[in-house]
Amino acid sequence: MASAPENEKNASAPEKKTLTLKSMINNEEFVVDEHVALQSVTIKNMVDSDCAGDVIPVPTISGEILALVIEYCKNHANPSASEDDLKKADAGIVAKDIYTLIDLVLAANFLDIKGLLEVTSQKIADSIKDLPHQDVREIFGVENDYTPEEEAAVRAEHDWAFEGFP
């Protein structure tokens, strides 16, 4: 939550604390206001327990993904943003290909940002709901452990759901 005073804009923001997040994948660094970064429960816990140094290393998240996460946090840290604005902004952030969305879910899960996790998961669900099951297998890296006969039997049980699928 932003509890910034009214005159904050005029001050040259000496009071405003910032944190630096560093992607350990490609060493990209992002300087963000503390109240923006604190939307991540993971980062909040680090700061609260004094575990956070000047630079907070973020493992397994690329700079590209981290930029999206920070964009989300900035939007949602803005107290004057309307619900409609946020919805539109969220939709823009998750308008990505499925593999970027998967990375984004991983990041939201690691950083513990509930809203981002939800909106990204929903987008993944919307993206895969009309895909053939073979594509879904590939996307999630699931090994097909059915024999052809078994697969045909499971499919036959729910034949109606395969309407329009080869």
Place this chain on the structure above:
Amino acid sequence: MEKKRTRRATDGDGGDGRDGGGVSAEEELPHDLVVEEVLTRLPGKSLMRFKSVSKLWCSIIDDTRFCQAHRAHSRSCPTLLLFTMCSGLGGVTDVVNGLFCLYRGNRVWICSISADQGSECEILTLGKDESWRTIHDPSIDIWKQRVYIHEDGDENEESQYISSPRGWIRRDEDSLHQFRGHVALIPCAFVHGRCNLLGNLPTGEMLMTGTSEEEEEEEEEEINSNPIVPPLYSYDPAKGMFAKHVNNLPSSLASIRKDTKKFRIYYYEENITPLKHLLGVDESSGRKTSA
């Protein structure tokens, strides 16, 4: 539920889908996240298809705890369902817990919307289906098994009596309906012509159409005009009074007005729990009370 992590095999086409993904983490979604965050948000129809993904996925989608989690999500985004009657079918009940009953003569079939088990009839899910789809053969013949589905609190409805609101004259055409967990009395005196109950809307309002005598004469020319939606009164037993509601018919539904007797609209939550689990059918005795 089995807890297992799936990792993408480092096969040749591993990076194919990452067009423009730049420096990505190349990580697979852990299995738990896939199940808890993604699968629970899918429509029942997709899930029935994705049972073919793997044995693990199939067992998860059938798992009671997963079904409950899926229902919890479904509750936040309810679906409208529009029914039409095939010839020869007697009627259809309200949708309760994702299930409904079809009846004809002294035979009753229980049907699950999401899992598409049940008797034959055509349905169209608004916003989901492009065209009518057929629900196939009944998997359980309820009549034979003496299973009855009661709506909440209505187990003994014959012994209860609610007096009409002051000033109303009860007519034979008046009808009682379930509405927001209450019993609603719809008096036909609201309109001078026909009055048809279509069902409940996600807003919690009951949807009705009606035509006046004058309108009926002009009906042919006025297909696109707004149907008259009579005011609705619902009875709240807690307060012991009737409350008035005003409904607006969604414009997309206006076209069904001409043959309203064939249609009913329901508000339902998806429920992918297999029928046999929901009913707790005991194969040996073939008898069980419903939830």
